[in-house]
Amino acid sequence: MRILITAILVLLSAGLRAQTKVGGIVVDESGAPVSFANVFFKDSSEGTITNDDGRFYLESPNTHATLVVSFVGFTTREIALDKKVTYDLKVELSEGEQLKEVVVFVGKQSKKNNPAVDLLRKVLERKRKNGVKGFDQYRYDKYEKVEFDLNTIDSSLMESKLFKGMEFIFEQMDTSRITGKTYLPIFINESFYKVHGDNKMGKEKQKLVGNKNSGFSTNQNLISFVQDLYSDYDIYKSYIKFFDKSFVSPISRVGIDTYNYALADSAYVDDKWCYNIIYYPRRKNELTFKGDFWVSDTTYAIKKINLQLTKSANINWVKEVYIEQEFDVLNDSVFLLTRDYMMSDFSLRKKEESRGIYGKRTTVYDNYVFDEEQPRSFYNEEVDRFDEQVYERDDAFWKENRLEALNKNESGIYRMLDTLKTVPKFKRLYSLGEILASGYVEIDKWDLDYGPIFSTFGYNDAEGVRIRGGGRTYFGPNDMWRLEGFGAYGFKDKKFKYGISAKWLLNREHRLIVSAGNRRDVEQIGVSLTPSNDVLGRSYASSSVFTVGSNDKLTDINLTTADVEMEPAKNFRFKVGASFRTLKSALPEAFSLDYVDPDAASGVSSQVKQMEINTSLEYTPGRKTTGYGVERRDVNDEYARLFINYGKGVSGFLESDFDYEKIQFYFRKPWSVGGFGRLYTTVEAGKTFGEVPLGLLSVVPGNQTYFSIFNTFPNLDFYEFVTDTYVSMHLEHNFNGRIFARIPLIRKLNLREIVGVRGVWGELSDENIALSQPSNMVLKAPSEKVYWEYSFGIGNIFKVFRIDFNFRGNYLNEPDARRFAVTGTFGFYF
Structure with missing residues (x-):
């Protein structure tokens, strides 16, 4: 009842x-x-x-x-x-x-003599004259409302034990006007922006003026995730990007070859005579939409459009996507975007009856002003924009700036979440979600986090089974300082290891940070060409349970670091620091770091002590971060990274052994290639000036694990190639299923094809080879010709697994050369 x-x-x-x-x-x-x-x-x-x-x-x-x-x-x-x-x-x-007044086409629509396609071409000819792109400068107000809802609510869910004691939340249920399904609002976030742009300079500045959400007001991680998930898009561009995918826009020249178009109707829309065009994809399993749009008969601008994701599209965890955009007339000629609505149905399955989460974003644009010029300095990005007042706006602010009123259910979310946060069961569920997302267990009583829990167990040949426990101070996501550390124990070597680090943010305006740390541990040196002085880091190679061959080339490391860094301009980081490290083999009988040392009694030393001073520059254009404390998180991954490092080895200080200079360059960039997927590129180069032993040389990163790790060579063993001068390139392209979508027998599996090519050239001087002659290692560089590999991969197997088949291109006569390797990895990707 x-x-x-x-x-x-x-x-x-x-x-x-x-x-x-x-x-x-x-x-x-x-x-x-x-x-x-x-x-x-x-x-x-x-x-x-x-x-x-x-x-x-x-x-x-x-x-x-x-x-x-x-x-x-x-x-x-x-x-x-x-x-x-x-x-x-x-x-x-x-x-x-x-309809008698229009020409009708049946089935696949021809691109020739098709009035719908003719209209679309006129739209494309005039697209630069419509919207804000038709003015030198522009500004407008932007209000954005993002909501998440639990959908497909039925009696079995309402009576489940999961919601026992929280039944009051079902008072906020509503019915979707798009799908007709019942849903329960669980989260809402409102934002108000002031947007300025200059088309002459190609600059745009978007300033957040107010932000409010239900229950997570200080969680910038969640807010930034939502903003990145629903990034802005332009229907006039060839591809509409969201969920890290590029969908073909129906309002584009690429769309003419991708969609069928049919002229369906003509009518007045807001006192403007418009034509209605229906479109739907020519092929299945591609990233496409279906829907219709209305076109003005005078300006050939889009008046209204809706886009619905085709069910066969190769995208995971998303059952439905529905987009509506509405445009208004300016001076009877130019159409401006006034309202943008997007709804996504996230679900583990695509069956009609399966439950999921609605993600809905409504964006309203108003108060357009044009041709007000601002100096170039106005558009310069601030390093740290955070303003605490933005997240504390009162009701009067929202009453004035909320460009679209909340309905009854949306208003009720705020009250419902306030009540829900007092329910002990909800607190436990929320804490469990945070643990799975962050890997840390909060201990509020002491302002500490325990973790990361995923690093608790490991294995390698030197330590055997290894257990690890750690933690960090945590007063909030925007802490100005942080202490972090861990302790570990190996049951084979019966040794205790540890690491500790401290960071302080001294100046927020330019992000001036000082840091220091010390670590004593067992590590796999040479898993990357570009160095890292992260005293708490750990690689796959030294903790992988299963490896190819013997994983015995491990090093005992005692590393102490001190650094000062600052960000004088947005995404431009400058860092100076010093490190002192002691290196010796963790398994001397299998792996040696011995080198010639005239000052040693035996003429040979097995331990390296080295002081090094480093200066580095890092530039990451387009990088988006969240948080304003000493630690920030990335919320996107499509940005480029340019890194230059100069290191100077100093002998004599604290018994440091060697004088040398080292310069290294690193460039990484992912490239969206429209409907052909994404290309990942990495280029590295470096040179060491001076004589150094094996422990200080640049090792070409092999991979003896079964994990697919980008920027390593899965057909190389650890230390197979060692260099003092090197150039390396990695290319990997994910076609996102574009090829498999054309093969009928496997089309429905939604598999994704990945191809990769990688190569490295390097040299090793005779002096450096002679210096490490006492070692039991045979040192060789790929100097005769570029060492290269290629691979073919299949991704999206059961939506979470990827497998790569890796082939060695040359140097096939080397001892124990691995001609073929199979690696794989798990991940949740749209």
Whole structure:
């Protein structure tokens, strides 16, 4: 009875908010579903299209008496709506002529002599004259509302033990106007921005003026994740990017070869005569949409458009994506974007009945002003923009700047979350989620975090089974200082290891940070060409449970570091520091770091002591971060990284052994190649001036693990190649399933193809070889010719697994050369 009453209340409350709701299926005379059919309320521009299964749902705040259903090649039907809410409607279309005033095409649409394509070409010719791109300068206000909802709510979920003691949350249930499913709002975030742009300089500045959300006001990580997940896009560009994917825009020249277009209708939209064009993809399993748009007959600007993700698109964890954009007229000629709505249905499965999470973003644009010039300095990015007042705006601010009012349910989320945070069960569930996301267990009583828990166990030949425990100070995500450390024990060598570090942010404006640390541990040296002085880091190579061959080339390391860094300009970091390290073999009988030492009694030393002073520059254009404390997190990965490091070895200080100079260069850049996926590139180069032993040389990073690790060579063993001068390049391209989508037998598996090529050239001087002659290692560099490998990979296996088949290109006659290797990795990717 309680369930029935609840359901009735939901329907009644939904009926009060929306005057007309209708949902159902469209079929042809044989009963087969009709995909992409046009469904709209008569004498209005409110409409939708059917999905791949012929189903639709349409909702309007107005009262409508007639529903119109049409599709190219079928007779248009008008259905009388006797009730405000009509579900499970079945509409049968019969073949015949459609609209007399337009030309209709059936099936695959020709690109020649097609009025819809002709109209689209006129849209593309004038796209630079429409919107803010048609002015020298512009500014406007932008209000953004992001909401997450638990969807497909039914009685079994409402009565489950998971929500016991939290039943009051179901009072906020609503019905989606897009899918017709019930949903429960669980999170809302509101933002208000002032946006300025200059098309002459190609600059834009977006300033956050206010931010408010339900229950997570100080969580910049969550806020930044949401903003990156729903990044801005332009329908006039060839590709619309979100969820780290590039979808072909129907309003583009690329779209003409990707979509079918049909002219379906013409009518007045807001006193403007417009043409209605339906579009749908030519091929399955590509990153495409279906939907329709309205085009003005004078300016050929888009007046209104909707985009719905095709169900066959190769994307994980997303069942539905629906986008609406509305444009307004400026001076009877230019159309400006006024409202952008996007809804995503995140779900583990794509079945209709599966539960998931709705992610909804509504963006409203207003108060446009044009041709107000600002100096170039106005657009310079600040290093740290954080303003605490932005997150503490009062109700009066939001009443004035909220460009679209919250509905009853959205307003209720704030009250519901305030109540929910007091429920002990919710606190436990929220804490569990934070542990899985961060890897740390919060100990609020002492302002400490224990972890990372994923590093608790490991294994290598020197330590055997290894256990590790660690922690960090944590007063909040924006701490100005942080202490962090760990302790570890190996059951084979019966030795205790540890690491400790401290960081202080002395100046926020230019992010002046001082840091220091010490670490005594067992490590795999040479897993990267570019050095890292992270005293708490640990590599796959020294903790992997399963390896190819013997993983015995391990080093006991005692590392002490001290650094000062600053960020004088946005994403430009300058760092100076010093390190002192002691290196010796962790398994002397299998791996030697011995070198010639005239001052030693035996003429040979097995331990390196080295003082090194470092200066480095790092530039990461386009990098987005979250937080304003001593530690920040990246919220995107498509930015480039340019790194230059100069190191000076100083002998004599604290018995340091060697004088040398080392310069190194590193460049990494991922490239979006439109509908062809993404290319990842890395270039490294370096040279060491002076004589140094094996422990201080640049080792070409091999990979004896079963993990696919970018920037390593999976067909090389550790220390197979050693250099003092090197150049290395790695190329890896993920086609995101573009090739497999054209193979019928495997198309439905949504697999993704990855290809890679990598190579390295290096030299090693005779002096450095002679210096390490006492070692039991044979030192060789790939100086005769470039060493290279290639690989073919299959990703998205069961949506989480990737496997790579790696082939050695040359140096096949080397002792124990591995011609072929199989590696793999797990990950959750859209």
